[in-house]
Amino acid sequence: MSDMNQQMAARYKNNFLKEIEEQAEMGNWVKMCMQCGVCSGSCPTNFHGGWDHPPQELFMMIRAGKRDEVLSSNSMWQCVSCYNCYVRCPRKVPITHVMHGIAEYAYRLGRAPKMQPTLHLSQTFWNNATKYGRVNEVKLTQSLYFKDGIASGIKKAMEMQSVALGLVKAGRLNIMEALGGGHKCKDLKGIQAMLAKARELEAKRKGRQPA
Numbered sequence: 591m592s593d594m595n596q597q598m599a600a601r602y603k604n605n606f607l608k609e610i611e612e613q614a615e616m617g618n619w620v621k622m623c624m625q626c627g628v629c630s631g632s633c634p635t636n637f638h639g640g641w642d643h644p645p646q647e648l649f650m651m652i653r654a655g656k657r658d659e660v661l662s663s664n665s666m667w668q669c670v671s672c673y674n675c676y677v678r679c680p681r682k683v684p685i686t687h688v689m690h691g692i693a694e695y696a697y698r699l700g701r702a703p704k705m706q707p708t709l710h711l712s713q714t715f716w717n718n719a720t721k722y723g724r725v726n727e728v729k730l731t732q733s734l735y736f737k738d739g740i741a742s743g744i745k746k747a748m749e750m751q752s753v754a755l756g757l758v759k760a761g762r763l764n765i766m767e768a769l770g771g772g773h774k775c776k777d778l779k780g781i782q783a784m785l786a787k788a789r790e791l792e793a794k795r796k797g798r799q800p801a
């Protein structure tokens with residue numbers, strides 16, 4: 591167990607609902623769920639299996655204090671933010687945001703499942719956006735394609751060449767801009783200062799050190 595995970599477990603004792611309410615983004619909505627199951631029935635990714643627990647089950651487990659099972663679950667990482675559940679929930683629970691809030695909290699505690707493709711994509715996307723001030727699609731694609739080595743990256747690039755050509759033809763991929771390193775941002779320092787301040791305020795609100 592990571593230090594932070596131990597500290598949080600000790601701080602909240604057996605009150606996992608309170609822990610989620612205070613530590614996870616939008617976690618205070620979990621108690622509003624009335625277990626109707628509309629969210630799970632509406633979820634396109636849940637239909638394909640692979641989820642440890644559908645959303646309403648995860649919410650009940652939080653209320654039942656199943657801390658380990660929830661934090662190590664793959665469920666929050668399967669959500670693709672389609673908002674189907676959110677618009678249909680009779681209690682107006684912002685399920686999409688709650689799922690991402692629980693995922694972010696599990697990540698902070700070092701409980702995110704290893705080898706999770708969603709985690710890898712979101713980390714790569716976030717690092718890219720914060721480093722360049724906006725999503726640099728060229729660098730993002732490079733990071734994702736070459737994450738398993740040069741040979742695997744070249745193989746993926748060859749597989750996707752018809753898609754790249756289609757994007758060029760449709761004017762969605764500018765070769766000259768790509769060769770120059772992709773999109774740039776006008777005030778990178780300003781954006782990074784804003785993000786640092788946001789981290790500081792968020793950490794103060796949650797009573798922890800800035801990430």
Ligand code: SF4
Pocket residue numbers: 622623624625626627628629630645646678679680681682683685
């Ligand atoms: S649709 Fe809303 S109220 Fe119904 S189970 Fe899902 S979160 Fe709970």
Ligand code: SF4
Pocket residue numbers: 629632633634635636645668669670671672673674675676685686689
């Ligand atoms: S927003 Fe996420 S949890 Fe909700 S229906 Fe879409 S994939 Fe499922």
